[in-house]
Amino acid sequence: MFNLRKKAFKRFDFLLLITVVLLSIYGLVIIYSATLSLDNIRFVRTQGIATMIGFLAILFLVFFDFQFLGKLYIPIYIVSIALLLAVLFMGVGEDQWGARSWLYIGSFGFQPAEFVKVGLIISLAKYMDNNKDEINSPFVLLKILIFAFFPVGLILLQPDAGTAMVFIFFIAAMLFVAGVKWKYIGIALAMGLMSLPVLWSRLDTFQKDRILNFMDPERDTSNTGYQAIQGRIAIGSGKIFGRGLFEGTQTQFNYIPEKQTDFIFAVLAEELGFIGGSLLILLYFIMINRIIRIARNSPDKFGSFMSVGLAAMFLFHIWENIGMTIGLMPITGIPLPFMSYGGTFQLINLISIGIVLSVGLHREGLSFE
Numbered sequence: 001m002f003n004l005r006k007k008a009f010k011r012f013d014f015l016l017l018i019t020v021v022l023l024s025i026y027g028l029v030i031i032y033s034a035t036l037s038l039d040n041i042r043f044v045r046t047q048g049i050a051t052m053i054g055f056l057a058i059l060f061l062v063f064f065d066f067q068f069l070g071k072l073y074i075p076i077y078i079v080s081i082a083l084l085l086a087v088l089f090m091g092v093g094e095d096q097w098g099a100r101s102w103l104y105i106g107s108f109g110f111q112p113a114e115f116v117k118v119g120l121i122i123s124l125a126k127y128m129d130n131n132k133d134e135i136n137s138p139f140v141l142l143k144i145l146i147f148a149f150f151p152v153g154l155i156l157l158q159p160d161a162g163t164a165m166v167f168i169f170f171i172a173a174m175l176f177v178a179g180v181k182w183k184y185i186g187i188a189l190a191m192g193l194m195s196l197p198v199l200w201s202r203l204d205t206f207q208k209d210r211i212l213n214f215m216d217p218e219r220d221t222s223n224t225g226y227q228a229i230q231g232r233i234a235i236g237s238g239k240i241f242g243r244g245l246f247e248g249t250q251t252q253f254n255y256i257p258e259k260q261t262d263f264i265f266a267v268l269a270e271e272l273g274f275i276g277g278s279l280l281i282l283l284y285f286i287m288i289n290r291i292i293r294i295a296r297n298s299p300d301k302f303g304s305f306m307s308v309g310l311a312a313m314f315l316f317h318i319w320e321n322i323g324m325t326i327g328l329m330p331i332t333g334i335p336l337p338f339m340s341y342g343g344t345f346q347l348i349n350l351i352s353i354g355i356v357l358s359v360g361l362h363r364e365g366l367s368f369e
Contacts, residue, residue, distance in 0.1 A: 013360050016290035017058070020353050023283050023338035024051050024346075027264075031341050033246050034260040034267045037253075043260060043341055050343035054350025061354030065362055069355070070302050073126035077147075080119035083112035084154040091158065099160040110344045113155055113163045117313055118352055121170060124148050125305035128178050132301050136181050144175075161207060162332030166316050173312035174305050177295075214330035227257045231325050234270035235277075242273030260341040262333050265325045280339070284318050294360040303359040310352045 028047060035043040069076070083103070091100030092109075102109050127147055134140040148171045155164045176185070200208070209224040221229045234250035237243065248270035250256050256263050269277045288311055295307035314337055321336040323329030335342055337349050 011361055012062075013290055013294060013357060016287060016294075016353070016357065016360075019283055019286045019290070020338065020350070023280075023287070024054075024350075026280065026283070027339040027346075029245070030264055030268050030271075030339060031260055033248070033271060034251060034264060035341075036246060038260075046343050047341055047346060050346040051350070054347045054354075057347070057351050058354035058357065061351070061358045062361060064354075064358055066303060066306070066355060066358040067362070069122050069306075070126040070129070073123040076119045077123035080116040080123070080151060081154070083116060084151055087112050088154065088157055099158040101158050101160050101163070111342075113158075113160065114344045114348045116151055116155075117166065117170075118310070118348055118355070120148070120151055120167065121174075121306055121309035121313065122355075124171065124174060125302050125309060128174065128305050129300065129302040132178065135178050136184070141180065141184060159204065161203070162320075162334050165320070165332065166313060166334065169316040170309045170312035174309045177308045178301075178305060210331045214327075217327060227263065228324075228327065228331055230255045230257070231263045231266040232327055234266040235326060238270040238273040238276075240274045242269070242271045242276055245271050247271060258333075261335055262321070262331070262340065263325055264336050264340045265322050268339070269325075281322075284314075284337075288315055288318075291356050294356055298359050299362065303362075307356050307359050310356055313352070314349075 028044060028051070031047055032040055032044050087100055087103055091103055093102040094100045101111050101113060103112055124144075124147065128135065128144060131140050131144060135144065152164050152167045152171075155167065172188075203211075206224070209220070213219050213225040213228060217225060217228060217232075219225055230250060234248060234256055237250065238248070243249065246252070248267060250270055251259055251267045256266055259267050265277070265280075268280060272279075291307055291311040291314070295304045295311065298304040298307060317334055317337050320329055320332060320334040321340070324331045324334070335345050338346065
C-alpha cells in the first residue's frame with residue numbers, strides 16, 4: 001500500500017504541484033472578487049477548507065502506491081454505482097439546477113457524480129488493463145463499453161447531460177489510448193450521429209434553449225440567453241489588462257448569473273483582461289502537459305490509462321467552461337477546475353492530482369506505445 005523509496009523523490013513532479021498551487025491561489029482570489037457583493041467570506045472559507053483538505057490528500061497519495069487502487073477497482077465501481085442510484089432516489093436540485101445531482105447528509109451536501117468521475121477512471125483503467133491484450137475483440141470491447149457506460153446512463157437519468165459529456169469524453173480518450181481500432185471508432189461516431197434526433201427529443205426545454213441560444217445568440221437575450229450575453233459583455237469589457245481586480249462592473253453589480261461557479265472565467269476576464277485569461281490558460285497547459293508526460297512514463301498500462309483519463313477529464317472541463325463563456329460552446333453548467341466555487345469539485349480535482357503524482361513517483365522509467 002505504501003511503497004516509496006527515498007530515491008523516488010527525484011522523480012517527483014514539482015512543476016505539476018507548483019502549477020496546481022498557483023491555480024488554487026488564483027481561484028481563491030477570483031472567487032473572493034466574484035462574491036464581494038455576496039457573503040464572500042463564507043464562499044472563500046468553504047473553498048479554502050476544501051483546498052486544504054485536498055492538499056492533505058495529495059500528501060497522503062504521494063506516499064500511496066497507486067497500484068493498490070487497482071486491487072480495489074471492483075469495490076470502487078460498486079460504490080460509484082451505489083452513489084448514482086442514491087441520487088436517483090434521494091437526490092435534490094431538480095427545481096434549482098434542472099437535475100437531481102446533489103445528496104445531503106444532514107446539512108452537508110455533495111455531488112456524487114464528482115466522486116464517480118475519479119472512481120470510474122480508476123475502475124475503467126484497471127478493467128482495460130486486465131483486458132488490454134484482447135481489447136479489439138468484439139466481445140471484450142462490448143464488456144468494456146457496458147462497464148464504462150452504465151454509470152453514464154445513470155447520470156443521464158438525473159438528467160445531467162453536461163456531466164455525462166465529461167464522462168463520454170474521458171472514456172473515449174482512454175479507449176483511444178488503449179488502441180481501439182479505427183473501425184470501432186468510426187462505428188461509434190456513426191451511431192452517435194444517428195442517435196442525435198432521439199437525444200434531442202429527450203432533452204428538457206431548458207437544455208434545448210441552451211443549444212438554440214448557442215446557434216443564435218440574439219434569440220432570447222432577456223431570458224434564456226441572458227447569462228451568455230452578460231458573460232460576453234464582461235469578457236469584452238476587460239480588453240487587454242482588465243478593469244482591475246474587484247473593479248468589474250458586470251461582476252460587482254451582479255449582472256452575471258452564477259458568476260462564482262459556471263461563469264467564473266467571465267469574472268477573471270473582466271477584471272484581469274486578456275492577460276489574466278492567458279495566464280490561466282498557460283497554467284492549464286503546463287498542468288495537462290505534465291499529466292500526459294507522467295502517463296507516457298507510467299510503469300504499466302493501468303497507470304497510463306488512469307492518468308490519461310484524468311487529463312481528459314480536466315481538458316474537457318477547461319474547454320467546455322471557457323468555450324461556453326466566450327460563446328464557442330453551448331452552456332452546460334460545467335465548472336472550471338481550481339477556479340469555480342465548489343468544495344466537492346475542488347477536493348476531487350486535488351485528489352486527481354494526487355493520484356497522478358503517485359503514478360509519477362512510483363514509475364520505473366518504462367513507456368507505453
